[in-house]
Amino acid sequence: QVQLVESGGGLVPAGASLTLSCADSGRTLSRYSMGWFRQAPGKEREFVGGISGSEETTTYADSVKGRFTISRDNARNTGYLRMNGLKPDDTAVYYCAAMNSRLRIGHRQGDYDYWGQGTQVTVSS
Numbered sequence: 754q755v756q757l758v759e760s761g762g763g764l765v766p767a768g769a770s771l772t773l774s775c776a777d778s779g780r781t782l783s784r785y786s787m788g789w790f791r792q793a794p795g796k797e798r799e800f801v802g803g804i805s806g807s808e809e810t811t812t813y814a815d816s817v818k819g820r821f822t823i824s825r826d827n828a829r830n831t832g833y834l835r836m837n838g839l840k841p842d843d844t845a846v847y848y849c850a851a852m853n854s855r856l857r858i859g860h861r862q863g864d865y866d867y868w869g870q871g872t873q874v875t876v877s878s
Contacts, residue, residue: 754779755851755867762847762872765839769876773834775849775869782806783827786854788865789834791845791874798848798862804832806855817843839876846871 761773775787788803802813804823811823817836825832832849850865852858859865 755781755785757849757851757867757869759847759849759869759872762874764875764877766877767840769839770835770837771839771874772836773847773849773872773874775832775834777830777851780830782825782830782832782851784853784855785851785867786856786858787823787825787832788850788852788859789823789832790848790850790862791843792848792871793842793845796845800860801834801847803858803860805858810856810858812858812860836874839874841876841878844874844876846873 756778759775786805789801790798791801792798802823804811820838822835848871849869851867852865
């Protein structure tokens, strides 16, 4: 059973960096591809990026490409979202998710089977 717990959110100034973590207390995360999504106030939840369970593939939304990096440590059952050059538009609740595939990375919420509780990231101007 996958149980995702996120941490690392906070309030930072524009231009700062932040790393979010997503730990699986069920210790089975290596079997799943992981995705990161975010939801800003009044907006729909959007795909940020993802990494395959095999760690061979990553993909990013155009809005974060070159600034955000997704990685994972399967030995620690933890995924990471490193965010550099943060902008006020990056302000949102960030969610990690896991899907039943080691190779494919879904881009839609419906592709994912398990979700974390979300962590708030606020970027001040």
